[in-house]
Amino acid sequence: MYAPAGVKTSTDYPIPDAMKAWVLGDPGQLSLREKPVPVPKKAEVLVRIDAVAICATDLEIIYHGPPALIRGGLPHNKHFTPGHEYMGTVVALGPGVDEYRIGQRVTVEIHAGCGQCKRCREGMYTACHNYGLNYGEVDKGHRANGFTTDGGFCEYQVNNINTLVAIPDTMSDEEATLVVTAGTAMYGLTELGGLVAGESVVVTGPGPIGLLGVAVAKALGAQPVILTGTRDNRLAIGRKLGADHVVNVRSEDAVAAVRRLNGGKGVDYVLECSGAPNAVNEAVRMVNRGGKICLAAFPHQETPVDIAEIVRNNIYVYGIRGEGKSATHRAEAFMSQGRFEATKIHTHTFPLEDLPTAIRYAKDRIEDAIKVVVKARGVSAVHKVAAE
Ligand SMILES: [Zn+2]
Ligand SMILES: [Zn+2]
Secondary structure, three states: OOOOOOOEOOOOOOOOOEEEEEEEOOOOOEEEEEEEOOOOOOOEEEEEEEEEEOOHHHHHHHHOOOOOOEOOEOOOOOOEOOOOEEEEEEEEEOOOOOOOOOOOEEEEOOEEOOOOOHHHHOOOHHHOOOOOOOOHHHOOOOEEEOOOEOOOOEOEEEEEHHHEEEOOOOOOHHHHHOHHHHHHHHHHHHHHOOOOOOOOEEEEOOOHHHHHHHHHHHHOOOOOEEEEEOOHHHHHHHHHOOOOEEEEOOOOOHHHHHHHHOOOOOEEEEEEOOOOOOHHHHHHHHEEEEEEEEEOOOOOOOOOOOHHHHHHOOOEEEEOOOOOOOHHHHHHHHHHOOOOOHHHHEEEEEEHHHHHHHHHHHHHOHHHOOEEEEEOOOOOOOOOOOOO
């Protein structure tokens, strides 16, 4: 039975020594293996994973490798378990941990920086200078579960207390997996200017981050919030999440439409979530002079950018790789207050054993899948839920 020295456990939550974990082999190949249940160290807890959502970045990692960085290189064939958008129950406490209690439901953010570099000391732990240095003689203790350390496509994982967000019992497991996605959108808006009440925002690309970007911008009081994309069904969900206007860029020029919808003027902020080849150049033409653009998507190719337009118009451009600056906590506050219904982007749930099927649904957008969740318990083999 699991009883590591210095680790607090409870008979209410018996922990086995071994667990089921999906392991990445060659690109695109996952196999279900047995791994030892990990042991929390100082400032860490053991989380029993109750639900984990599949993110587009998981697909990048599983099929291509980056941005995962395992022992200084690609994540394939290293006994690595991907998955980063998970939630669960605290079942064991590392030495000295009293910030959380056993039995507490939590969701997680990804990045636990090293805590000692310049950026971590500034609170920018997502830009830790010791990213991925958690092995061998240069072990700096950095963790980004599912990127540089084992992630959530398994039954238990160790998390630094700084990556935990307590959630209320009224929040479902599935909704809790979406907190980090909303947190990423929140961080994007934080970088753009924090409070945006009364300011105009365009979100380009109605993927999960874009759709929750709309919801968070609206909850922050932005006006108007305009969503652009290519699929009407996704744009319709954007409307339900608070978009004042939606633009299908297949039927209308996006820049012209944005200017028309904002009284002939450019907007204050663009949150770019599409990764489309011309997205930056279009964003530059959507913002007003002195406006700000946040890039939150990974494009697949290098593209020329009209720098002169950026320079002439004093435009600020920011890149973000995910959540940060405790934005996940602020997103959770919106969600637990019911300020928007994040579950509108959750479309399917599968058991953990069916992860390859779940990944196929997410990757090929089968049945208009947006957010696909897997659960280690409580889901029958054929059960899946489509959102309303
Ligand atoms: Zn993600
Ligand atoms: Zn650091």
